[in-house]
Amino acid sequence: MNIAxxxxxxxxxxxxxxxxxxxxxxxxCALVCWYVNTDLRWLDIDHKQLQQDSDLQLAAMLxxxxxxxxxxxxxxxxxxxxxxxxxxxxxAENLWYFYKMEQQTKVHIAELQPTNSTVTNSNSLYRxxxxxxxxxxxxxxxxxxLHAIETGPRLATITSLSYRRVSPTSTNLILELSVQLLxxx
Numbered sequence: 001m002n003i004a005x006x007x008x009x010x011x012x013x014x015x016x017x018x019x020x021x022x023x024x025x026x027x028x029c030a031l032v033c034w035y036v037n038t039d040l041r042w043l044d045i046d047h048k049q050l051q052q053d054s055d056l057q058l059a060a061m062l063x064x065x066x067x068x069x070x071x072x073x074x075x076x077x078x079x080x081x082x083x084x085x086x087x088x089x090x091x092a093e094n095l096w097y098f099y100k101m102e103q104q105t106k107v108h109i110a111e112l113q114p115t116n117s118t119v120t121n122s123n124s125l126y127r128x129x130x131x132x133x134x135x136x137x138x139x140x141x142x143x144x145x146l147h148a149i150e151t152g153p154r155l156a157t158i159t160s161l162s163y164r165r166v167s168p169t170s171t172n173l174i175l176e177l178s179v180q181l182l183x184x185x
Contacts (some may be wrong), residue, residue, distance in 0.1 A: 084153045086129045086183035088117055094181070097154060098133060105144040107137035110174070117183070128157070128180040135175045136166060142175040155182040 013020045086094055095112060102109045111134035117127055135145055142163070149156050160178040 080153075081155070084155070085126065086154060086181040088127065088129045088183050094129065094131075097152075097181075098131070101145055101148040101152070102135070105137070105141050105148055107135040107141045107145045107175075110134045110136055125185060127183050127185045129183040130159075130178060130180045133175075133177050133179060136172055137175075138171060139173055142173050146175065146177070149177075149179060156180065157182075 086097075088094075091114060094114065098109060098112055111132065113132045115130045115132060117129045135142060137145070146158075146161075149158065157180045158177055159180055160176075162176045164174050164176075166172045166174055
């Protein structure tokens with residue numbers, strides 16, 4: 001485009017001022033349309049993100065009762081565990097725990113000795129209270145005694161276990177085991 005063409009445009013614009021205003025308005029409208037269109041894309045992206053956030057919040061609000069129920073179940077389990085912890089100083093109750101199993105399983109407790117407990121970690125919330133136990137009875141009775149220790153209300157860890165016959169001709173067995181019960185510190 002040279003200067004002569006430019007001068008001709010100016011002359012045309014002076015002759016037709018309404019068309020110049022209309023052309024200017026069209027260009028402005030085109031710019032506004034372009035701006036609104038790009039802004040709508042960003043608004044659409046923001047809207048989708050807000051929709052996802054609101055869906056997550058709604059799901060969290062709807063799951064609130066189940067979270068409360070799970071929390072209550074966890075608290076109940078914790079209370080049940082803490083109620084069944086051994087108190088090392090309460091020797092009579094600790095021994096009675098094993099004697100109740102003796103009555104239920106029909107074995108004979110030949111030896112039941114508490115041993116000294118050691119605190120392994122000063123930060124631990126619980127202590128292990130060890131016992132050495134020797135019982136005699138049939139295989140079914142001794143297995144039931146062992147099962148009662150494993151599934152009883154107190155948390156127990158069996159650290160050693162041995163089975164042997166009372167005599168080569170006898171059907172009775174001797175079960176010797178070392179058990180650690182979880183106790184209060």
